[in-house]
């Protein structure tokens with residue numbers, strides 16, 4: 539990787555959420571169900587970012603491991619988890635090369651919040667899924683989620699208010715470029731003497747929708763893939779689902 543796109547953003551990343559340790563109850567129940575259903579004890583979050591999902595999975599009793607290719611995001615994860623007195627092994631690894639780094643298998647691997655869309659080409663997604671499968675035990679699961687669904691891709695919203703409260707606003711200004719998309723993240727503080735306003739940009743060369751994910755998961759020999767449109771286990775509907783969650787079994 540040339541430069542770390544998250545270097546300037548890692549310290550502000552968690553401003554998406556009011557609290558690091560409070561999670562969407564639907565997401566908590568979703569993972570609680572999966573952990574029970576597939577008898578999962580160990581989980582690798584292979585694009586762990588600042589570690590929020592490590593916190594969530596740890597709170598459900600899983601033995602958690604985090605990896606990411608961004609040094610800045612891992613440093614923030616380390617600070618966050620230390621604040622909550624959670625000791626998690628964190629490693630700087632590209633998720634296309636997990637099998638070169640880990641000499642063990644996990645019961646589950648997760649790759650959440652559109653992290654897979656950072657792959658420049660379809661061939662990279664296949665490489666990534668193959669590597670994720672490689673570090674899974676037989677019968678283990680891969681969970682991939684993306685905020686870009688077939689519906690949102692069709693609708694192409696230009697302005698997305700991500701956080702909108704009295705003191706702070708975070709707006710996504712979205713540019714659609716051929717098969718890809720650029721998220722311009724605008725942070726506005728309403729109290730003028732607190733912090734100056736800032737922006738940050740991330741570009742995905744391509745987006746990967748349900749069909750792309752299914753092809754890549756099948757090509758990498760996952761046995762069964764189920765697609766959900768939310769954390770309530772609603773089946774994915776390309777006409778109406780606002781997010782995409784794939785659960786694939788090895």
Ligand SMILES: C[S@@+](CC[C@H](N)C(=O)[O-])C[C@H]1O[C@@H](n2cnc3c(N)ncnc32)[C@H](O)[C@@H]1O
Nearest residue numbers: 585586587606607608611632633650651653656
């Ligand atoms: C949008 S953030 C999501 C972070 C976290 N999963 C969450 O839900 O908050 C995307 C993360 O994916 C990581 N990432 C992107 N490409 C990666 C790769 N090839 N290998 C490992 N991590 C990667 C980025 O560094 C970043 O931390």
